[in-house]
Amino acid sequence: MKSISINGKEFEEYLDEHVIAVRIAEMAQELESMYHDAIPVFLIVLNGASFFAIDLIKNYSKPCQVAFIQLSSYAGTTSTMEVKVMSEISISLAGRHVIILEDIIDTGLTLKVLTDKIKSLDVVTTSVVTLLDKPSRRIKETEVAISGFTIPDIFVVGYGLDYDELGRNSKNIFAEK
Numbered sequence: 430m431k432s433i434s435i436n437g438k439e440f441e442e443y444l445d446e447h448v449i450a451v452r453i454a455e456m457a458q459e460l461e462s463m464y465h466d467a468i469p470v471f472l473i474v475l476n477g478a479s480f481f482a483i484d485l486i487k488n489y490s491k492p493c494q495v496a497f498i499q500l501s502s503y504a505g506t507t508s509t510m511e512v513k514v515m516s517e518i519s520i521s522l523a524g525r526h527v528i529i530l531e532d533i534i535d536t537g538l539t540l541k542v543l544t545d546k547i548k549s550l551d552v553v554t555t556s557v558v559t560l561l562d563k564p565s566r567r568i569k570e571t572e573v574a575i576s577g578f579t580i581p582d583i584f585v586v587g588y589g590l591d592y593d594e595l596g597r598n599s600k601n602i603f604a605e606k
Contacts, residue, residue: 433603435596440586440603444578449588449602452577453481456558457488459575460528463556468492469526472518474543475499477532480589480597481560485530496520500539512542523551532589533561537569561585
């Protein structure tokens, strides 16, 4: 089993890149069925979701648009319980179907702030798609349209997920030992 070390913490392989790729292709097909007559806007939550989002969008064969927003709520391995908007959305979402792409949902606080913001912009629909879902940590109720993998309460890095901004560039996802 593969392992990595980041800033003195040890992580072991949790999800292999091939398992991730297969699930992302399935998720893209699910989205094509959901939005068969619409041109959705994929709203990528930076920085973590960018890896997942790019691969998902490459598998999405229908017309779509892409926008970005940067939010922050973590320091190290724990949530700060405060969501900071680091950058605004790059295009108008009024009258659009918006698909929020997240790397991981745990407490739901970040997503609650974001979905409230999006709904105030006169969108047609808002859906949440996440690579990883940690429902055992939920503080705010969150409706997730599609989840790649449901995981227990573990800290994970790789494939866009970081520990103090390191580890994002791994093709696999690793769990803290």
